[in-house]
Amino acid sequence: MANSAADRFAGLPLRHWKPQQRDDGVLVLYFDRADASVNAFSQDVLIELNDVLERISLELPKGLVIASGKASGFIAGADLKEFQDFDRKGTVNDAIRRGQLTFQKLAMLRCPTVAAIHGFCMGGGTEISLACRYRVASSDASTRIGLPEVQLGIFPGWGGSARLPQLVGAPAAMDMMLTGRALSAKAARGIGLVDLVVEASDLIDSAAKLALKGCTRPLKQRILARASNTFAARKLLAPQMAKQVARKAPKAFYPAPYALIATWAKNGGRPIRARLDAERRAVVKLAGTSTARNLIRIFFLTERMKALGKGESGIARVHVVGAGVMGGDIAAFAAYKGFEVTLQDREQRFIDGAMARAQALFEKKVKDPAKRPEVAARLQSDLNGDGVATADLVIEAIIENPDAKRDLYNAVEPRLKAGALLTTNTSSIPLDELREHIARPALFAGLHYFNPVAQMPLVEIIHHDGMAADTERRLAAFCKALGKFPVPVAGTPGFLVNRVLFPYMLEAATAYAEGIPGPAIDKAATRFGMPMGPIELLDTVGLDVAASVGKELAPFLGLDVPAALATVETGKRGKKDGQGIYSWQNGKAIKPELPNGFVAPEDLExxxxxxxxxxxxxxxxxxxxxxxxxxxxxxxxxxxxxxxxxxxxxxxxxxxxxxxxxxxxxxxxxxxxxxxxxxxxxxxxxxxxxx
Missing domain, CATH: 1.10.1040.50 (N-(1-d-carboxylethyl)-l-norvaline Dehydrogenase; domain 2)
Known part of the structure; x- marks a missing residue:
């Protein structure tokens, strides 16, 4: 028998996998991908793992633990850049087959195998853990276990969709895969995905002990998992799952979740090799769709935007002026994300309303009630604006009036400390119009959020000729700390998003003024793939806000604003008033039925x-x-x-x-x-x- 890992793997060049033989007879195999800060599966990583498993199968240890050699986390999944390259070459089938065969070799080892998970465990990382007999996870808050492939237009293809339903039962497994939602260690333990949750310092020792002693999953859990994969259960559950998915993802646009359901429904009761073969064929077909290619491209775009925010922002204290819907929500979200925030307005009643909305946000976002007071304490009412003097960042979010904004800057800027940034949340006013009389233009910028602040992932960083490059960098880092995607844009009217969106919304208003019913207009847009129709969007944004943006943008774009947007009645501004183009109840638009026999114009889309x-x-x-x-x-x-x-x-x-x-x-x-x-x-x- 080999006395050490060196003896066992002698002559085998290892770059990515680092074996360590323990005195108790357990072999720990650390994944530490060479020349990378994060573990991700590439084909050479899989080839090397296959060779390692061949050696292990010849002389079995008492147990095998798969662990990460990187502090950053377990495994992020597959190398998507390589996956894109395989798609271009038409070799996705070979890449998926290799991953399946390698993980199946791990699953068939005649010794106990344990995955020791800490930090992120996504995609292929979760799939290799499913090929192990047991799974141990760190209790750290950073530990998240998921199968997000559906968000890339495919579904788990290295055995994840074949194994997970059998392990935790079809309802829990399919919910996890259909949503792409990541689970905490505790939640994963709750559904039976993880066998043990331990402190990070005990992870490897606990995994080794589990390999030696084993454990038995609760009988009730095993019975339910088996029952949910029977033919009768699949026949009953599959249509329900498809119906639920259809509410959010039309099949014509997003085929992956439907393919996942169909593959499980047809093959969920077959032996593992048949399930793997069906999984591979379905994923290869999905990988060739434009949806998958576009969603993978979007993934890389998000990585690029995150990279814009590298480094430290130097921002710890934020002062927001304007406690309306946008300003109040910007302040609340910054406090939720860990910043010390002061909120100012001209009257206390406006601040009080924003503080009440903030409490609702904290109750929704902060799951542990014991932690809510600490989060709430980070947001302070500041009628007199005392927070200006100590703020690292001031965000102006008052009415869309250039004169009012300039007057505010004249009052605020002399009170700023050295190095503090002054920004505006204007949605359309060019920054050249706002920077007049600014004493420190290098530290002035636009920071344009979108409504609702807690949900919309984008923030536009609006620049002007006099802005310092470091100001943009700091603001991008601040956005990253908020979990937002920063996009630098020129300070021209409407910037990017509103400038692109306005002609679309304006044409919808024009069509409505011509007599085309709002629901027909919305249907044409959602049929194209928009998440919400433009008439409903106008009400959601607020007809008053749309009118304000229109006043700024229409002359610049050479467009005319329909009367419905030019004059907005008090109390009929849209969703926030409960009445706009549509009536609103409980946050939902009440849309009238289309007239009998109505047919939308062919060119409406x-x-x-x-x-x-x-x-x-x-x-x-x-x-x-x-x-x-x-x-x-x-x-x-x-x-x-x-x-x-x-x-x-x-x-x-x-x-x-x-x-x-x-x-x-x-x-x-x-x-x-x-x-x-x-x-x-x-x-x-x-x-x-x-x-």
């Missing part, structure tokens, strides 16, 4: 979507953002633009710029100059190869 695409082209041409990728990311995360289409520029590439331009010109001839092609349709970026 084009009338809505093409103005958005047209302005996206103009923004790219004008340099509002640095490139097409950031434009797509900004519009997706700022407007909800159909993610499966990859963003407006990607959609133009996929559909054909010339074809869309011709359709735009047809609308121009029929409806007028508001559909005239904007500058930039000759940009080579619109005809670049589709990813």
């Amino acid at each position: 084009d009338r809505l979507i093409l103005p958005l695409l047209n302005e996206a082209v103009a923004c790219l041409h004008a340099g509002v953002v640095s490139d097409a990728d950031l434009l797509d990311a900004g519009v997706i995360f700022g407007t909800g633009f159909a993610p499966f289409r990859g963003g407006p520029i990607q959609h133009i590439r996929a559909t054909g710029a010339d074809a869309l331009l011709a359709r735009l010109q047809t609308l121009q001839a029929k409806y007028g100059e508001r559909f005239a092609p904007r500058p930039g349709w000759d940009n080579p970026a619109l005809r670049a190869p589709v990813a």
Whole structure:
């Protein structure tokens, strides 16, 4: 028998896997991917693991523990850059087969195997843990276990979808895979995914002990898991699952969850090798869809935006001026994320309303009631604005009036400490109009959030010619600390998101004024893939806000504002008043039924979507953002633009710029100059190869 790991693996060059033989006879195999800060599975990692498992199978240890050699976490999943390359070469099938065969070799080892999980455990990381007999997880808050592949347009393909339903039961397994939701160690233990939760310092020792002694899962858990995978259960549950998915993800746009349900329904009772084969075939087919390619592309765009926020912001204390819906929610969210925040307005009653909304946010977000007072204490009412003097960042969120904003800056800026940043949450006013009389323009910028603040992931960092590069860097780092995606944009009217969105919403209002029912307009947009129709969106944003933005943007874009937006009645501003274009009850729009026999115009979808695409082209041409990728990311995360289409520029590439331009010109001839092609349709970026 080998006396050490060195003897056992002699002659085998190991770069990514570091074996360590324990005195108790347990072998710990540490995954420590070479030349990488994070563990992710590449093909060479899998090939090396296969070789290691071959050696182990020849001379079995008393137990095998799979652990991470990196403090950053367990395993992030597969190397998606490599996956993209395999998709281009048409070799995804081989890559998935290799992962399945390697993990199956681990599952078939004739010794106890344990996965020792700490930190993130995603995708392939969770799948290798499922190939082990047992799983131990660290109790640290950072430990999160998930299978997020559905968010990439595929589903777990290295045995995850074949093994998880058998382990924890179909309802819990399918919920985890269909949502992509990650579980804490405690939650994973609750469904039977994890056998033991321990302190991080005891992780390896506990895993080794579990390998030697084993454990038996509760009988009730085993019976329920087995029963939920029977033919009768699959026949009953699968349609229910598909119906639930359909509420959020149309099959035509997002085929992955439906393919997962169908694969399980058809094969869930078959032997493991048959389940693996069905899984592989389904995932290979999904990987070749435009949805998967676009969603994987979006994943890389999010990584790029996160990278913009590297480094420290130097911001610990935030002062917000303006306790309206936006300002109050910005303040509350910053406090929730750990910043010390003071909130100012001209009257205490406005601050009190914002503080009440903040408490509702804390009750929703902070699950442990004992921790809520600590979070709430970070947000302080500040009628007199005393927090200005100690703030590292001041955010102005008052009315969209340039004169009012400039007056505020004149009062606030002299009280700022050295190095403090002054920012505005304006939604459309060019920064050149606001920086007049600013004494320190290098430290002045726009920081444009979107409503609702706690849900919308994007923040536009708006720059101007006099802004320092370090100001943008610090604000990006601040956004990252909030868990938001920062997108740097030029300070022109409307910036990126509102400038692209406004022509779309304006055309919807115009169509409504012509007599086309609001529900028909909304249906045309959601059929394209928008998460919400533009009429409902107008009510959600607020007709008063839309009118304010329209006043600023319409002249710049050469558009006319319909009377419905030009004059907004008091008490009928939309969702916040319970009445706008629609009536609202319990936060939901009450939409009237379409008239009998009503048929929407054939060109309604084009009338809505093409103005958005047209302005996206103009923004790219004008340099509002640095490139097409950031434009797509900004519009997706700022407007909800159909993610499966990859963003407006990607959609133009996929559909054909010339074809869309011709359709735009047809609308121009029929409806007028508001559909005239904007500058930039000759940009080579619109005809670049589709990813």
